[in-house]
Amino acid sequence: MGRSLAKTCTILLAITMGLVLSGCQNFQREPDNSLYLQLGERSGIANIVEDLLYLIVDDDRINAQFKGINVAQFHSNLTDQLCELSGGPCEYSGRDMREVHQSMGITNTQFNALAENLILAMEENNIPTAAQNRLIKRLLPMYPDIRHL
Amino acid sequence: MTRFFNKPRAVRVAPLLILGLLASPSAMADIGSRIWATGGVTSIEGSAGGGLVPWALLGSYASDEEWGGTVALSRAEVDDYTLSVTGAGINWNNRIEVTVARQTLDLDSLAFTLKDGFGLEQDELNQDIFGVKVRLFGDALYSPWGQWSAGLQYKRQRDFTVPEAIGARNDSGTDVYFSGSKVFFAAVFGRNLLVNATVRGTRANQGGLLGFGGDLNNGYEFMAEAGAGVFINRQWLLGAEYRQKPDNLSFAREDDWWDVFIAWVPDRRFAVTAAFVNLGDVATLTDQQGVYLSLQGSF
Known part of the structure; x- marks a missing residue:
């Protein structure tokens, strides 16, 4: 029974x-922009990226990889990239992801560290769990490019 | 030999020592980098997994440049039995997991059956399990094809009198398993879905607590095991597991196991798992159901 x-x-x-x-x-x-709206449109995404940058600077696992970058340009490029990925009216104008990360030798530890900081930055901006997951899902195809696999 | 096999007594003490270390500030410095709750929890056999089934995930939070470890205390209380498990494991580079576990099964009401039927004075069965698991390829989060691991569990029954009396052939055995795990992001109402499938080759009766091999079957058989869970958020995982079992002894029918679990991972250092478990018929006592609680520390 x-x-x-x-x-x-x-x-x-x-x-x-x-x-x-x-x-x-x-x-x-x-085609829908609901994720873009949940992330708070371009200004909301810009806030997340700003908080992410603060977390990266404090993170000894990965901050060395970001040494010498043009912070303003990095902020604007990543914001555009996330905006475009989430269905917003932006266009990523930075360099190709595989090309950028080619000689950086990024380890899984470092990739995890960045993923963790992104999640924390989204939490700081009160992004709902489902929206966080949907954004990460759209970022996953970049994993082989960033890890240079 | 006796001296050697008494050594696992240290297994009981080790988790307490390590829990002590966890509390000291020097050990608080760095914990692994993997994302929260992606080390699974410690299964009843010591390997990282859910409660009853090993998963392809490796224990602790060690990523590819890190060491990590876990200690766990678990207890399952079903109608006529109580199973206590003490386990510990280490993980190197998220590549190899090495685990030890001591299981103690309190026979509670079966002790009377054994005394009347077999004239045996035995109120508990003990088993040690030494496990190794290797991540073969993939990453449960980031690889589209998921993460795949293979493992061994060498099990040694420490009280063989009862298993032997009911027909078990050997007091030790080795389970081999192959396991795949994958997290599907935003899969169920925007929540992340964790899916695990494991196939195990085994001769173990009731996981080895009733010995290995028997009169009905004495060879290795393949068993299917599975688990799935939904991350409500990054601290809560709700899921279920199923474990197919062999049926080697004519003494008593052995049933498949299943459970429904909820795991709470407030922090990388600590996890609590609670479950409803159904072990079916166990050594003549029917329909064994009850609760399972497991505490795990990671470092």
Whole structure:
């Protein structure tokens, strides 16, 4: 009795998951700027990037990799990049990601450190969990370029 | 030999010593860099995973240039049994995980059956488990194909009288497993979904607590295990696990296990896991259900 109930629950859960996942994919196909709006548009994203830069400066795991950058330009480029990725009306005008990171030898430790700081910066700006996750999902395709894999 | 196998007594004390170290400020300096809750928790066999199933994730927060470790105390209380587990593990470069665990199964009501039926005076069974897990390739968060690991669990039963009396063939055995884990970002209502699948080759009866091999089957069999969980946020993971089991002994039917768990990871240093577990029939006592609680410290 308990066994068949458990099995039924598992099957129902699997079906529900399947529907939810396919539903999410359908949503993605429509061009939408809801993530951009949830991040607070370009000014909200600029605040996140600013907080991210402060966190990077204090983080001994990665701050050396950022030595000598033009902070204002980096801030504006990354803001444009996140704005564009989230569906906003911006265009990233910086250099190609693979090219930029080519000789930096970025380790998984450093990649994790940056991801952590981005999450903390979003939390400081009260970005909802779902929006944080959606932004990270859109950043994931850059992982092989940044790690130069 | 006896002296050697008494050594794991140190296993019981080690976590307390390490918990002491955790509290000292010098050890607080650096913890691993992996993202919160991506080290899983300590399973009942010591390997990083959920509660009942090892996952492809390696324990602690060590990333590719770091060392890390975990200590854990766990307890499962089902209708007629209590299982206590003390475990510890280290992780080098998020590449190799080495773990030890001591399991103590209090037989509670089975002790009477054993005394009346077999004339055996035994109220607990102890088992030591030495585990190694290697991350073969991939990263659970960042690789589109997920993270894949392979592991061994060498298990040694310390009280073989009872398992032998009910038909187990060996007092030790080695489980081998291959496991894949993947986090799908923003997959369920914007929440991250963690999925794990494990296949295990084993001869163990009730995970080894009732010995290895038996009269119905004495060879290795492949068992399927799985787990899935949703991160409500980065501190809370809600999920379920399933573990298929062999059925080697005619003495008593062995059932598959499953659990529903919630893990709270307030900080990289500390994790609490609570679960409802269903172990099915265990050594003639039917429908063993109950609660599971596990505390884990990481450094």
